[in-house]
Amino acid sequence: MKPAEQVTVLKINGDEVSAHADQTILDVARENGIEIPTLCYLENLTEVGGCRLCLVEIKGAAKLQPACVTRVREGMEVATHSSRLDTYRRKILELIFTERNHICSVCVANGNCDLQDMAAALGMDHVTYPYLNPSVPVDLSHELFGIDQNRCILCTRCVRVCAEIEGAHTWDVRNSGINSRVFTDFNEPWGESQTCTNCGKCVNVCPTGALFKKGKAVGERTRQIDFLPYLKTMREELK
Amino acid sequence: MTKTIMIDPVTRIEGHAKITIELDERGEVSDAHFHVTQVRGFEKLCEGRPFQEMPSLMARICGICPVSHLLASATACDALMAVRIPQTALFLRRVMNLAQIVQSHALSFFYLSSPDLLLGMDSNSAERNLIGVLQANPQLARDGIRLRQFGQQIIESLGGKRIHPGWIVPGGVSEPLDVKKRDAILAETPEMLEIAQRTLTWFKTVMSDYHEEIETFANFPSLYMGLVNDEGKLSYYSGKLRIADASGRILVDHHNPEEYSELIGEAVEPWSYLKSAYYIPYGYPEGIYRVGPLARLNVANGARTERADREWREFRQHGVVSSSFHYHYARLIEILYGIERIEQILSHPKILSKHVRADAKPNNFEGVGAAEAPRGTLFHHYKIDEHGLITWVNLIIATGQNNLAMNRGVLQAARRFVHGERIEEGALNRVEAVIRAFDPCLSCSTHAAGQMPLEIQLARADGVVVDRVMRG
Numbered sequence: 061m062k063p064a065e066q067v068t069v070l071k072i073n074g075d076e077v078s079a080h081a082d083q084t085i086l087d088v089a090r091e092n093g094i095e096i097p098t099l100c101y102l103e104n105l106t107e108v109g110g111c112r113l114c115l116v117e118i119k120g121a122a123k124l125q126p127a128c129v130t131r132v133r134e135g136m137e138v139a140t141h142s143s144r145l146d147t148y149r150r151k152i153l154e155l156i157f158t159e160r161n162h163i164c165s166v167c168v169a170n171g172n173c174d175l176q177d178m179a180a181a182l183g184m185d186h187v188t189y190p191y192l193n194p195s196v197p198v199d200l201s202h203e204l205f206g207i208d209q210n211r212c213i214l215c216t217r218c219v220r221v222c223a224e225i226e227g228a229h230t231w232d233v234r235n236s237g238i239n240s241r242v243f244t245d246f247n248e249p250w251g252e253s254q255t256c257t258n259c260g261k262c263v264n265v266c267p268t269g270a271l272f273k274k275g276k277a278v279g280e281r282t283r284q285i286d287f288l289p290y291l292k293t294m295r296e297e298l299k
Numbered sequence: 300m301t302k303t304i305m306i307d308p309v310t311r312i313e314g315h316a317k318i319t320i321e322l323d324e325r326g327e328v329s330d331a332h333f334h335v336t337q338v339r340g341f342e343k344l345c346e347g348r349p350f351q352e353m354p355s356l357m358a359r360i361c362g363i364c365p366v367s368h369l370l371a372s373a374t375a376c377d378a379l380m381a382v383r384i385p386q387t388a389l390f391l392r393r394v395m396n397l398a399q400i401v402q403s404h405a406l407s408f409f410y411l412s413s414p415d416l417l418l419g420m421d422s423n424s425a426e427r428n429l430i431g432v433l434q435a436n437p438q439l440a441r442d443g444i445r446l447r448q449f450g451q452q453i454i455e456s457l458g459g460k461r462i463h464p465g466w467i468v469p470g471g472v473s474e475p476l477d478v479k480k481r482d483a484i485l486a487e488t489p490e491m492l493e494i495a496q497r498t499l500t501w502f503k504t505v506m507s508d509y510h511e512e513i514e515t516f517a518n519f520p521s522l523y524m525g526l527v528n529d530e531g532k533l534s535y536y537s538g539k540l541r542i543a544d545a546s547g548r549i550l551v552d553h554h555n556p557e558e559y560s561e562l563i564g565e566a567v568e569p570w571s572y573l574k575s576a577y578y579i580p581y582g583y584p585e586g587i588y589r590v591g592p593l594a595r596l597n598v599a600n601g602a603r604t605e606r607a608d609r610e611w612r613e614f615r616q617h618g619v620v621s622s623s624f625h626y627h628y629a630r631l632i633e634i635l636y637g638i639e640r641i642e643q644i645l646s647h648p649k650i651l652s653k654h655v656r657a658d659a660k661p662n663n664f665e666g667v668g669a670a671e672a673p674r675g676t677l678f679h680h681y682k683i684d685e686h687g688l689i690t691w692v693n694l695i696i697a698t699g700q701n702n703l704a705m706n707r708g709v710l711q712a713a714r715r716f717v718h719g720e721r722i723e724e725g726a727l728n729r730v731e732a733v734i735r736a737f738d739p740c741l742s743c744s745t746h747a748a749g750q751m752p753l754e755i756q757l758a759r760a761d762g763v764v765v766d767r768v769m770r771g
Contacts, residue, residue: 165463166356200349200686208349251686274687275658277468278355 070136085127085138086114096140097149097182099156099174099267100215101128104288105224108216111156113149113178116140124148146182153184158191159238161210162268169269170279175213176268192238201251205263205273207242212270214240218262225291230255231262261287316739318730320713321758322765328717331710333702333734334571342692350379350661350687351469357679357694358463363406363740366399366454367672369467370536371679374668376469378557379683381662387652388471389537390644395457395467396536396670397637397644401491402450403673404592404630404637407738408498409443412627415732416505420512421725439501442494446634449491453641456480471656481645488642492606495635499610502631509624515715516733517623517708520545522578522588524700525595526556526671533599533607533636535671541598542578542588547619549598550580556669559678563695576700587703590675591737592629593620604643607636623708626736661687672697674738698739708733717757 068079072089079088084107089096100111109126116127119137127140139145156162156175164170178184196209216233219242223229230244230253244253263271264283272281316334323329345356357372358365370392377384384392414427417436426434433440451461457476458464466473506513522545526538531552542551542562551562565574566583578586588594597619602608610632614620620629644650661683668679675697682691712733716726757766 165359166352168352198347198349198688200688206349274349275351275660277351277473278465280468280473 068132068134070132070134070138072138073140079132081132083132085116085125085130085132085136088132089127089138089140094140096127097178098128099178099213100217102217102220102265102285102288104292105217105220105265108220111213111215112152115145115148117142117145149182150184153179153182154187154189156213157184157187158189159194160196160212161191161193163210166278167211167269168272168276168278168281169211172279172281172283173269174267194238196241199250200274201249202253202256202258202274203251204258205250205260205271207250207271208269209241210270211268212242213268214242215267216242217265217267218242218271221261221265221288225288225295226257226259226261227295228255228257228259230257316734318709318734319758320709320717320730326719328710328713331706331713331730332571333705333709342694345689345692348689350376350681350683350689353679353681353689354467354469355463355465360694361740362462364399364403364672364674365463366395366458366467367670367677368679369464370396370670371668371672371677373467373469374537374670375666375679375681376668377657378666378668379661379663379681379687380469380657380659382470382657382659384471384657385652385654387475387649388655388657390647390650391457391472391476391655392467393536394641394644395454395464397641398450398453398457400450400535400671400673401634401637401641402447402454403738404634405443405446405450407673408627408630408634409440409446411738412732412735413439413443415728415735416502416509416627419508420728420732424724424728427728439498442498446491446494449487449638453484456484468656470658473656475653475655476651478651481650485642485645488638491638492635492642495631495638496606499631499635502628506628511715512729512732513622513624515712516729516736517704517711518621519707519711520621521704522550522581522586523594523597523619524562524578524588524590524676525598526669526676527552527599528603529553530603531600533595533602533611538671540669540676543598543619545619545621547597550578556676556678557667559667559669559680559695563678563700565695565699571702573702574699575702575706576695577703584703587707588700589623589704590697590700591626591673592633593623593626594675595671596620596629596632602632602636604636604639607632607639610635623704623733623736626738630738661685674698674740675700696740698737701737701739705734705737705739708737 066081068081069076072094077088077092086096097113099113100108107128109129112126114127115124117139118125164176198208200206219231219233222231231242233240234243235241244250245255263273264285269281319332320328321330341360345353348356353376354369354372357368360368410429413432417432417439418427429440454464455461458466522542524540524542526534527541528534528538540551540554540556541549543549562579563576564579564583565576567574577583578588596611596614602611614628614632665682670677677697678695680693681689684690709730712730716729758764
C-alpha cells in the first residue's frame with residue numbers, strides 16, 4: 061500500500077488550492093486554470109527559469125520568484141498578476157526584442173511564434189529600450205534545417221530536448237549575458253555536427269523562427285510537439 | 300534675391316525628389332535636373348539572409364507595387380533553385396501581376412494625373428486633386444476608384460492581403476486558386492472592361508486640348524525596352540527582352556532577361572541617388588531608353604486580346620509614339636489589356652489545379668528574375684553561397700531606366716514653359732506633370748520612404764537660387 065501523499069494547501073490570487081508537495085507553482089496554477097506567461101518552459105522538459113516571464117509575487121518574500129522552478133509550500137500566498145508583474149513582463153519582452161533582430165514580417169514563424177503571441181497577449185505594443193542591432197550569423201549548413209541566431213531568445217528548449225529526449229546533446233550554450241549563443245558540438249557549423257541525428261526535435265520545440273526547416277517561405281513554419289510526452293514516458297521506462 | 304514660395308498640398312508623385320532649373324545670362328533655361336535625394340540600401344541589407352526570404356523582404360521596398368518585387372524576386376529564386384514552376388503557378392502569378400498593373404495604373408491615371416487632364420494644367424492648385432475630379436466629373440472619379448479596387452481585391456483574394464502578400468514564393472505560389480474566388484473575379488470583369496473602354500474614349504476627347512504638352516513632355520527620339528512573348532506581342536511576365544529604336548527598328552529581340560547586363564549599364568551622377576540606366580552598345584548618355592507603358596506598346600507587335608489589340612493598332616497608327624505625355628494613353632490601354640487577359644487566364648481549364656509549387660534546394664549560385672512592373676521592366680539579380688545565403692544583390696528598377704528620359708523631359712518642358720526669374724504656377728505644374736507622366740516610383744528606385752515633397756529651384760548662371768517652390 062502506498063503511503064498517503066502529503067497535500068499542501070496554498071493560496072493563489074486569494075483562492076485556496078491544494079497541491080502535492082513536489083509541484084511547482086506553475087504546475088498548480090495551470091491545473092487550476094490560472095495562466096502564467098512562459099517562454100522557456102515546455103512541459104516534459106526540465107525547467108530552467110531562464111526567461112523570467114513566470115515571475116510571481118510571494119507574500120513575505122522580498123524577491124519575485126519564477127513560478128516554473130519554485131516548489132509550493134504550506135500556507136504560501138502567491139499573486140500571479142499585478143501591475144508590477146505586468147510591467148516587468150512587458151519589459152522582459154522588450155529586452156528580448158531589442159537584444160537580437162526580430163523582423164516578424166519576413167520570418168518563417170510569422171503567425172506561429174510564441175514570442176509574437178506573448179507580445180500580443182501582454183500588450184507589448186512599443187519597445188522603449190534602444191535596439192542593439194547585433195550582427196549575428198545565420199547557419200544553413202545543415203541538410204534539412206537552418207538556424208537564424210537573430211531570432212534566438214536563448215530559451216534553451218533546443219538544448220534540453222536534444223539532451224533529455226533525443227539523448228544526443230548536440231546543442232549547448234556558450235559565452236554569457238548578451239553574448240550567449242546556442243551552438244552545436246564544438247562550435248562547428250551545424251551541417252558538420254558529428255552528434256546531430258537530424259531528428260528535428262529542436263526545430264519543433266523552438267518558440268520562434270530561430271530553428272526552421274529549410275525551404276519554407278515567410279509564415280510557413282509548422283510545429284509538431286505532441287511527440288514529447290510519449291518519448292518522455294518511454295525514456296523513463298527505460299530507466 | 301532668393302525667394303521661397305510654399306505650395307500645399309503634396310504633389311502627386313510617389314517618393315522624394317526635387318527639380319533644379321538653371322538659367323543663362325539672358326534668363327533663359329540652360330539646364331534642368333531631376334534629383335532624387337534619398338537612399339534606402341535594400342541591396343545591402345539583405346546580404347546574409349536565406350534566399351527563400353527574399354520575395355517578402357524585397358516586397359517591402361514598396362507598398363504600391365509589392366507584387367512586382369515579389370514576382371521578380373521569386374523568379375530569381377526559381378532560377379537559384381533551377382526549377383521550372385508548374386504551369387498553373389505561372390498562370391496565377393500572371394494574374395496577380397496584371398491585377399497589380401491595373402490597380403497601379405488606376406492610381407497613376409485617376410488619382411494622380413486625371414486632375415491635370417480634367418481640370419487643366421493651369422487650374423486652381425487647391426482644387427486640382429481627386430476631390431476636384433469627383434466634383435467636376437463624378438463618374439470619372441468613381442471609375443478610378445472601382446478599377447483600383449478591382450485590382451487590389453484580386454491581389455487580396457489570391458494572396459490573403461492587399462499589400463505585401465506572401466503568396467508568391469520561390470517555386471510557385473503557396474496556395475492554389477479556389478473556384479469561388481475565380482468566379483467572383485470573373486463576375487466583375489465585364490463592368491471593368493466597360494470602365495476601361497469608357498475612360499479611353501474620354502481620354503481621346505481631351506487629348507486635343509494638350510497639343511503643347513504632347514509636343515514638349517519628354518517628346519524626343521529614344522530607345523524603348525520591354526518584355527514580349529514569342530510572337531513579339533505584349534508580355535508582362537516570363538517574356539523575352541526586346542529593344543526598339545525611335546523608328547521602330549528592332550535592335551535586340553528574344554534576349555534572355557537573365558543576360559540583362561549585356562545590354563544595360565548603370566551610371567551614377569553626383570546630383571542624384573537614382574542611378575541612370577543606359578543601353579551599353581550606344582554608351583552613356585547616348586544609350587537613353589524608356590521603359591513602361593509607352594515603351595511596351597512601342598516595342599510590341601500587338602496585344603493578344605481583342606479590345607487591347609484594337610486600341611494598340613490605333614495608338615500605333617503613325618508608328619512609334621515618342622511623347623511621354625502618351626504614357627497616360629498607354630496606361631489606359633494596358634488597363635484594358637490587363638482586365639481582358641485576367642479574364643482569359645482565369646478561364647483556362649488548368650487554372651484550378653492544386654499543383655502550384657515546385658521544390659528544390661539551391662542549385663545555382665546566381666539567378667535573375669524579370670517582370671514588367673507597372674512602371675517598366677524590373678530586374679532582380681541575386682548571388683548566394685553554397686548553403687543558400689545571399690551574398691550579393693542588384694536591382695534594376697523601372698524608374699532608374701527612365702531617369703535619363705525624365706531629366707531630358709524636364710529640360711524640354713522647362714525651356715518651353717519657364718521664362719525669366721519667376722516660376723508661374725502653371726509652368727511649375729507642367730514641369731511636374733512631365734515627371735508625373737512617367738509615374739516614377741522613387742521609393743522603389745532609391746528604396747526611399749515617405750511622401751514626396753517636390754521642390755523646384757531656379758538658379759541663375761552664377762549659381763544663385765533666384766526662386767524656389769516647395770510642395771509637400
